[in-house]
Ligand SMILES: Cc1cc2nc3c(=O)[nH]c(=O)nc-3n(C[C@H](O)[C@H](O)[C@H](O)COP(=O)(O)OP(=O)(O)OC[C@H]3O[C@@H](n4cnc5c(N)ncnc54)[C@H](O)[C@@H]3O)c2cc1C
């Protein structure tokens with residue numbers, strides 16, 4: 001639980017973007033507060049009973065107050081699924097880390113400094129932190145064997161991508177190696193996935209001024225880089241409002257000075 005009430009930077013969202021930003025900012029000497037709307041899931045906590053929709057879904061059509069794991073949205077011509085919880089999408093992603101081909105960065109929409117070779121050291125850093133490795137070849141996996149056979153039949157090559165999963169030894173207390181249950185996208189009940197809350201969050205201990213988790217209101221009123229914004233935000237556990245350095249406090253709302261918006265694809269009421 002955080003003690004301070006003022007921070008250099010407030011990071012909104014604790015997924016891949018938020019967790020990594022928070023840790024690196026803390027390492028750079030900034031005091032950081034991470035705000036996360038969803039709850040903390042420990043191995044064994046993930047919902048499995050689909051009839052308990054409030055645990056499964058975030059603010060679904062019939063229960064706008066539900067605070068479950070999956071935030072499912074239907075937009076014009078596209079549907080999105082994101083996670084709501086400490087660790088964000090890492091809780092429900094498929095753990096696969098594939099580095100983009102160099103030619104992806106030739107698209108002029110990428111900043112010129114972003115190139116495969118300039119990003120390589122950072123990909124390496126993430127690979128170390130998330131302890132990426134492929135499924136060991138010695139591990140029996142019928143689905144993979146059939147896939148490889150089919151590919152060979154078509155004259156195509158296959159490879160086992162690196163995944164953020166522990167296969168050989170338990171990655172920490174209360175966690176187990178992968179049980180090959182294929183439930184990665186429902187939340188790993190065994191703690192075998194190296195999710196953000198179990199990896200980057202550990203940095204919190206080394207970088208004491210990084211405080212989280214704190215849950216914030218899902219009802220952002222406005223949010224956007226470089227524009228004035230306000231958000232109703234509080235610590236669920238203590239009910240205390242939080243302030244960041246330079247923020248003011250008109251009637252229980254914050255006007256922020258500096259924040260990092262890492263709330264994924266979430267629109268909230270008007271996020272973005
Ligand atoms: C089922 C599934 C499988 C996937 N598999 C892979 C894969 O194998 N490999 C891969 O590379 N990618 C995969 N992805 C994609 C990957 O998960 C996303 O690209 C990634 O999570 C995006 O990271 P992010 O930090 O932008 O947002 P997120 O990880 O979505 O994090 C956003 C966080 O912000 C929080 N938040 C939102 N609004 C607020 C608010 N108002 N206040 C406070 N907190 C808020 C959310 O609760 C969430 O925790 C998968 C995605 C899904 C859904």
Ligand code: SF4
Nearest residue numbers: 178179181182184188
């Ligand atoms: S134990 Fe199951 S859910 Fe966890 S990483 Fe392995 S296959 Fe995925």
